Amino acid sequence: MNATARDPVICNDWHPVAGCIDLPIGRVHSTVLLDTPIAVARRDEQTYLVWLDPEHRCRHHMPLDAAIIGPTLPATLRYGHLWTSIDEPRHPLFSLPEADEAGRRPCHPGSIGVHTGGLRAIENFLDLAHFPFVHTGILGAEPYTEVLDYTVTINDANEVVATECRFVQPQAALNATGAAEIHYIYRVPRPYTAILYKTCPLQPERFDVIALFVQPVTETRCIAHQWICILDSSSSEAALRQFQLTIFGQDKPILENHREKRLPLDPRAEMPVRADATSSAYRRWLAGLGVRYGTISASQQ
Amino acid sequence: MIRLYDYPMSGNCYKVRPLAAFLGIELALIPVDFYPGRAHRDAAFLAINPLGQIPVLEDGDLRLRDAQAILVYLAAKYDGTRTWYPSHPETMGKIGMWLAFAERITATASAARLHDAMQYDFDIERCRAEAHAALQILDEHLWFAEAGGAAWIATNDHPTIADIACFPYIMLSEEGGISREDYPAIRRWTDRVKGIKGFITMPGIFPR
Structure with missing residues (x-):
């Protein structure tokens, strides 16, 4: 059975398929979403197209030509990315009010393909404990390895939210000048989307926004689209991107090392080594939503 | 200081950094937005390397492209013991x-x-x-x-x-x-x- 056929929650959701920077006008961007080959293109400054390409006729970067455009899918441009759905979206795209806040700088560090299921990428993004070991000298350092207590709730919009997270970080952001205790809030508005709010080094009363939008390519492959909306006005675009890509590049082999690339939702699986409070809540929330794509349920194990 | 046009995810740029570290050479890293910016295809960078590839090394008036060529140069010039590139x-x-x-x-x-x-x-x-x-x-x-x-x-x-x-x-x-x-x-x-x-x-x- 087609893996998507059994999951209306994910099929009817919005998913990112390209960062705007990867869509030059008049060129085709060929990709796969939920096992479905699709093509994406920017016709002019304002018009974006997404269409089904079942026979994979569209090659990457070929010129856009009316003859190659297949049945179109919904397309929404938001948060530096183009979003689509392979079925009928049941909700509007999640809200991220900081995107429209004055004085913030949006930046798309890049979209990186990863040999793992997208839910694994989200779960790793929510994990504080790996900072000192994987992002040594940047997001963590020994001996500050302890994860202090924090609070995980489900908010009124049915999103997973972790608050009161704190961590000592040697270089929390590109514009940080030294180690500091950084406060984190995590928000998971949709199964394949996670947003992190973290103390801005130069304006500690405000938060930088760092988002991970994951494109589920198959159940075991994904493209991790990163997007940041931060209060750093002085760093160059190239330097900001490289800072974020360096961190993601450190996570990548960890993600790809999971033997099982789908996420087990059975609470008895993989406990308690990896799963901290946020990941337990995330897995329970996914099960409650009825998400099946990219997961292993108790009955499959 | 010796300058390296660099991208942290590039294995070819990375080749230069450990050798420099082993030889005690300090490098000034100049970030090139390879992906997603495709800055290696910009006119400004093509003037530095017409092949549009990273890394590029600059030491004084010398400008070298190609990771292997850069390794040869750094080892031949800065390794007094000549163990990294023996003259045999x-x-x-x-x-x-x-x-x-x-x-x-x-x-x-x-x-x-x-x-x-x-x-x-x-x-x-x-x-x-x-x-x-x-x-x-x-x-x-x-x-x-x-x-x-x-x-x-x-x-x-x-x-x-x-x-x-x-x-x-x-x-x-x-x-x-x-x-x-x-x-x-x-x-x-x-x-x-x-x-x-x-x-x-x-x-x-x-x-x-």
Whole structure:
């Protein structure tokens, strides 16, 4: 059975398929979403197209030509990315009010393909404990390895939210000048989307926004689209991107090392080594939503 | 200071950084927004390297492109002990041979990684098959080298720039879907490279 056929929650959701920077006008961007080959293109400054390409006729970067455009899918441009759905979206795209806040700088560090299921990428993004070991000298350092207590709730919009997270970080952001205790809030508005709010080094009363939008390519492959909306006005675009890509590049082999690339939702699986409070809540929330794509349920194990 | 046009996710740029570290050379890193900015194809960068490739090294008036050429230069100029690029004709010949082999690894294993991670339109099955063919050649070479008492690709006792040139894209091969499971001699050798005093990592490569 087609893996998507059994999951209306994910099929009817919005998913990112390209960062705007990867869509030059008049060129085709060929990709796969939920096992479905699709093509994406920017016709002019304002018009974006997404269409089904079942026979994979569209090659990457070929010129856009009316003859190659297949049945179109919904397309929404938001948060530096183009979003689509392979079925009928049941909700509007999640809200991220900081995107429209004055004085913030949006930046798309890049979209990186990863040999793992997208839910694994989200779960790793929510994990504080790996900072000192994987992002040594940047997001963590020994001996500050302890994860202090924090609070995980489900908010009124049915999103997973972790608050009161704190961590000592040697270089929390590109514009940080030294180690500091950084406060984190995590928000998971949709199964394949996670947003992190973290103390801005130069304006500690405000938060930088760092988002991970994951494109589920198959159940075991994904493209991790990163997007940041931060209060750093002085760093160059190239330097900001490289800072974020360096961190993601450190996570990548960890993600790809999971033997099982789908996420087990059975609470008895993989406990308690990896799963901290946020990941337990995330897995329970996914099960409650009825998400099946990219997961292993108790009955499959 | 010596300047390196650099991108942290590039294995070819990374080749220069550990050698500089081993030799105690400080580098000024100039970030090139390779992906997603494609800055290596901008007119400004093409004026620096008309091939549109990173890394590029600048030392005074000298400007060098190509990671292998940069390794040759840094080792020949700044390694007073001449262990990284010995001035021994046979060894120099072998090093030249394996530097060219490193280019083969880039053309296959690195291409597979670019396909899988950065959506490059390459023939992925062919990239992987040719990468495996190259890995098999190196694995056999290292197996016989070990049997003869040699720890390194071109020498017995001390690593050379041939080891540095071949190391990164082998270590990153899994990102292109190329497993190293079948190459035990390569796995022992990569462990030895990681054990070199002063070894530094890049994103995707962990310390030993």
